[in-house]
Amino acid sequence: MAINFIPTIGQKDGSAVLTDLTKVLRDGSVYPQEADIIIYTGWPQVKDYDGRTHSSDLTAFGTDYGIKLVKISLSSNFSEVRRDAQSILQAAATTDALLSKSLKLKRRRKLIFDVVPIIYAPNLDGGHFKDEEVEFASNEAELIRLLKRTDESLTTEQRDEVQAIIEGAKALGQITEVDDDETLQPIARAYRNLEAIIYNFDASQRSVALTAIKGPQRIRGLAGTGKTVILAMKAALAHIENPNAKILITYYTRSLRDIIERLITRFHRHFAEVDPNWENVHVRHGWGRANVPGVYRDACIRDGIAFKSFGDVKHMRDPFGTVCSELIKNGPPSAYYDVILVDEGQDFPDSFYQMCFFLAKGTRDEKQIIWAYDELQNIFDVKVREPEQLFGKDDDGVPRISLTRSLPLGTDTNDFVLQRAYRNQRDILVLAHSIGFGVYGQPVQMLENAKHWEDVGYDVVSGDFTTGSLNIVERPMVNSPSALATPKDVRLIDIRGATDMSNEVELASREIRQFIEGGIQPHEILVISLDDKSARGYFSALSTSMLEFGVPCNNIINDPYSEPPFRIDGKITLSTVFRAKGNEAAVVIILGADAAVLQTRTGRNKIFVAFTRTKGWLRVFGVENRTFTALCSEVRIALSKSPRIEFNMPDMTNLSTIQRGLEDKHARIVEAKRRVERMKSELGLTDDEIADLLEED
Template identity: 80%
Template sequence: MVKSLRSGNVYPASANVILYTGWPQVRDYDGRTHSSDLTAFGDDYGIKLVKISLSTNAGEVRRDAQSILQAAATTEALMSKSLLLKRRRKLIFEVIPIVYAPNLDGPRIDDGEVEFADSESELFRLLKTSDQSLDPAQRDEVQAIIEGAKALGQLADADDDDELHPIARAYRDLEAIIYNFDASQRSVALTGIQGPQRIRGLAGTGKTVILAMKAALAHIENPNAKILITYYTRSLRDIIERLITRFHRHFAEVDPNWENVHVRHSWGRSNVPGVYRDTCIREGIAFRNFGDVKTKRDPFGSVCRELVEAHPPAPFYDVILVDEGQDFPDSFYQMCFFLAKGPRDQKQIIWAYDELQNVFDVKVREPEQLFGDDRDGAPRISLARSLPPGTDTNDFVLQRAYRNQREILVLAHAMGFGVYKAPVQMLENAKHWEDVGYDVIAGPFTTGSVNVVERPLVNSPSTLATPADVGLIDIRAADDFGSEVEMAAHEIQRFIDGGLHPHEILVVSLDDKAARSYFSALSKTLAACDIPCNNIINDPYSEPPFRLDGKVTLSTVYRAKGNEAAVVIVLGADAAVLETRTGRNKLFVAFTRTKGWLRIFGVRSRTFAALEAEVAKARAKSPRIEFTMPDMTNLNTIQRGLEEKHARIIEARRRMDRMKDELSLSDDDIASLFTEE
């Protein structure tokens, strides 16, 4: 499942061609998996799927021919679902299966359905056969189908009304941008590495989507493998299962086998599956719930540590994917290490995290700390040690944030760090700012220095064309609790009147103590307007779906993590403790849940006035953030944690993206430069 670089060896340097190895993978009606060893797709060449058959036996070569024919037939069927790629009910280009069999004894095979090549020159001739030229929109459509991004478009609600309200039209246009992989996301999602991987990125960079796609692809590749995808926020289960289902249906045209694909909360409950609970059952030991250990400083960490130290579990999963990795204790990672099959450097453990989204004040930890030491004293997991020969990296950084509008993301960072008041946390250095998608404009980043960073549009490319009378961000103080609830209800009604669906609106309470009161009052107010609500904190002992069609979602920050909505309305913002990292992070998480509009409400107070002043200053300086570097010894420093080689790769990618943007170059232009060299 490795996506290759563009080729300059077979095709002319000017050719717009992408090569894939081991891709696509498809499933036939009998459940067998078929894949192409090499797939070439280009504007003027159609799609060529190549199976490399090194056998000398004609029967084995014919079996390979049937396999690549099945892969081609399924690929053609996928393409045929798009009206953009059809003319007179037929595809406008060909999907051609090719078998490369250089060692075949006996006469050349010619069955009329599959092209056969017995030499490199013949293979190159077939690959270079021209076909119908595609325009940019058709090319993007083909690429989205091949790589699975097309499945994401199904997450959006379909609207056939050409006379949409400007609010609804702006949001539908935005979703078309969000639900499309960029080159970095595609590379991470489609790259298969035998061994551990780490994926990091800001909120909205696609980490959950990538993990779900990896789970679906691993299931297609080996339907009998046991695959685990786990998470911290209980409300994430529904969206993860929906994503895996969409990807799996896209490529295999059937639903996943949930007996082998486990979407599990990390802990679980006595009546709800979870990684820890399931492990206890398999190992025949007593399961401990929160009530048993609630007096412990780290309840979940303590039960995982107790299990690992007293009874290391037996290997069970072929692939383990961990979302929201920043929230888990070390002992949970160590439990996952034992649950994963294979030698330590080949264990398929893939974890993703956002070091800026932790609401539990836990520092970023390197793999050596997360997984601990093995019996020989060496780290159980070392990314550098396990990097396969010839592989660039197994430590991926996603810089482009598609979920949030640039102004909102810059605001969220400024508020999360506290740069316009008294910083409570800070990135390690200038390079770390670049890692998360900013350009360094000025400053040495030493204690007391004045520094300026700017978020370029290329790293926040999703732009919402909001109507002139509908501000992207609004912050307002209410006179009292009741007035604040009325303000929220008015905004919800406004967006629904503008064509948004109730389930595209999320209300987040920053005041944990008053959350139930807020949601009870708001639910009653909205019910009078025939707008139902999905209050996900009503039942704290289950994993309710975060989104229910036709209902406004009401959530705390902790339940909202990992989820998103077109509109986010923050209630109780006056309860945010601006002097603490936890208070700042709650603001950051709440703000970055929105794909579109942000509303911030609170009761008039000194705290809320301070919050308003910071928001105003941050917006005035956006897309830049200006700050004086604090004394890092007095702060929580968010560590960069990149090994030097990986850091150089990230820097090279950042500079290439910048050069492409400034010179209006395509990926193929860049590829041709390397080819010519």
């Protein structure tokens, strides 16, 4: 039997009745062995028209059982139980309305199964409770009977649809509106189908977003594994749970604000049907400017301290780290936020984390600080900095934050590793890693061992990863499940040389026009210049060419002193690598690839970041020179070996080692999950069959 248990962000502490009930449902004795059940605690959470929040203490959903929402009322007072019954009825009605928006789940204009509200009141005499709309249970046996009541059987597609709606994934489908006309061009149709896969992100990612942990959490994964989406969902759910709480979500790349706000809005509307209150949900750049809010700037203003801009400290070795350190030394900033979520955590200095520690309310191990760390994407540092380093030590010499120390009893982990990359096509991600490490040219960096390759979603085919050994790793489809059915005459990846800059812009313009004529919207195209010095020249020439075609461009480097939206409908986005980080597009066009410095980590990491911005197609252009010829050669070799990467392990004393950074317990959990997923894939086993194997003596 497969029972998936998700203790969500809305779960309330201290209910022994809920704890005991959850144990009973999870021990395998309630439902038949073949049943497929999901148990949520504290979910769903919804709002009524008056803005009041209603939630289910326990929700059970099964392929053959419909959806049962349970409110536990321990009162012996009839009117109080009646109030709880009306609350669970409201939660059920809103859930029913959400599900009814999907035609896949309806027959004759009605849902094909029931959303059943249940009031469980063990301290009330059931003989006095009469309500035809709410089921009543006064003891555990009656409740179990109601939960086991069968309903219309669902297909796998219908089951997945219900889960995606309940967990909020369907909200993402509203971000990009695509015409459903049957006359869509093949390119546009291929991309529309791809987005349907990407936006219905998998259950393990949604579980991370929903799961409640009282205390700090770290979320790690490659580009495109959904970290930003997860943080935005956590922010929206925390706001629904407590509209008066102060919630901060912060980021490093200035152009990320727009997409984060849109994600939070989508999730909040999905469950609460209204926009968030931005007075209490702050989407802030880490630093800020004189006219732009930021975490550091806001903290200075609240505490009456003079704010320092980049211009004030640009001569320093670490400008942002310096201003954060000074703020802490001058007297730690006052606690202000109930929840702090940090995106692009790999780019922030240690002192920024220490500032966030003081800004977060609560005791040391209960501070709700959640940071997402992008594996392999930090352009400045290869070392995975552990929490003890990031947050520093308290006055008593003890680390302020320790994931091991703060892990609640009964919780598997608070250090989540996301292995499935949904943004990038498998061949593009394998190519990006190959070029980023330099395995087919001049290696400049490397993962430290086989386990680290597995952490980021590869299977080790052969090799012992000792110096000089031949090693082969392969990226399985299960960890790169987004497959773009590109038309046969449209290459997924193409790299072409030009005679000069003018010819390069001409080639790029021609490619962009073909994609637009194929149905791709201008705002779904991103142009990145790898040549920072020539970026303005590239973008000026390209903008002129595109205007002749009738398509304007959104050149986000035109105003370096503000936070312009990264994507504007109807406009092609023009960006440098640094501004593009954290963003994505259907098509990525790279200019100035001949300027990449292949002998340095910074040069290769810029290529890696640029390549991994695309959800679909990749086009690379550069003026033909020695560097561009070498890059073309590496690309051809990588594509010929994809989805494998083959390399001789370099001498790690001569180059940068990207550290794994997993504590032993968490590493064992990650390894166990990876092996189970691989066993399911190789042997074609279901979750039920895996569970049966584990239960055998």
